[in-house]
Amino acid sequence: METDLEEIAKRILMKIGVTNGEKILDFGSGIGTYTIPAAKLAGSRGIVYALDKDKKNLDELMRKIGLEDLGNIKRVDTSGETKIPLEEESIDIVLLYDVFHDYYFPSPEDRRRLLDDIYRILKPDGFLSVWPKHLESEAKEEIENANFYLESKHEGNLIHNDIEVEKGEILNFRKRKKERKKERKKEN
Numbered sequence: 001m002e003t004d005l006e007e008i009a010k011r012i013l014m015k016i017g018v019t020n021g022e023k024i025l026d027f028g029s030g031i032g033t034y035t036i037p038a039a040k041l042a043g044s045r046g047i048v049y050a051l052d053k054d055k056k057n058l059d060e061l062m063r064k065i066g067l068e069d070l071g072n073i074k075r076v077d078t079s080g081e082t083k084i085p086l087e088e089e090s091i092d093i094v095l096l097y098d099v100f101h102d103y104y105f106p107s108p109e110d111r112r113r114l115l116d117d118i119y120r121i122l123k124p125d126g127f128l129s130v131w132p133k134h135l136e137s138e139a140k141e142e143i144e145n146a147n148f149y150l151e152s153k154h155e156g157n158l159i160h161n162d163i164e165v166e167k168g169e170i171l172n173f174r175k176r177k178k179e180r181k182k183e184r185k186k187e188n
C-alpha cells in the first residue's frame, strides 16, 4: 500500500515538473508523503529540504528515510515562523501542499508573510507549487497578489492525510518581477 501511495505522489510530482538535480523545499512536509518521492526524482545531484514545525512528523520522516538510504533529504526544524532559514534565490521548487490554509495560517496577513519569504528564497526561474486544499476559493488570488502568476494547473490523484487518495488540482506559480517604486524627482 505504501508503495502504491508513493507511486501516486511520484506521478503528480512528475506532472508538475520535478526533475533530476533540483533543489526543492517541501514546506510543511509532514511525514514525507511528497518529500520522499520528490527526493527520488531529484536524485543524488538534487536535494529536498523537509521543513516542518512538528518534530514528531520529522522524526517519522527520518525513520522512513533511514529504511531507504536516501541521502538527499535535509531536515529543517522550525517553530512555525514564516521566515524560512534558506538563502535568497537558492531554491528551484517550493512545494506547499495542504498547509496554505486557515488552520495553520489563520489570517491573510500570515499567509502573505509566508508567500513573501517563499518569493525571497525561490530562484528567478523557480516555481511555487501549491495544493490549496481547504482554501480553494482564495488561494489563487492571494498568491497572485504576492507577486506570483499562475503558470499551469495539474489535475490528478493526490494524497490527503498521508493515506486518503482523492482527485485534486495543483497550481504552479512563477515569480513576477517586482515593480520598482518610481522615485519622485524632487522639484527644485
Ligand SMILES: C[S@@+](CC[C@H](N)C(=O)[O-])C[C@H]1O[C@@H](n2cnc3c(N)ncnc32)[C@H](O)[C@@H]1O
Pocket: 027, 028, 029, 030, 031, 032, 033, 034, 051, 052, 053, 054, 057, 078, 079, 080, 081, 082, 096, 097, 098, 099, 104, 159, 161, 162
Ligand atoms: C496537513 S499536513 C500536510 C503534510 C504534507 N505537505 C502533505 O501534503 O502530505 C501539514 C503539515 O504542515 C506543518 N505546518 C503547519 N504550519 C507550519 C508552519 N508554520 N511551519 C512549518 N510547518 C508547518 C504541520 O506540522 C504538518 O506537518
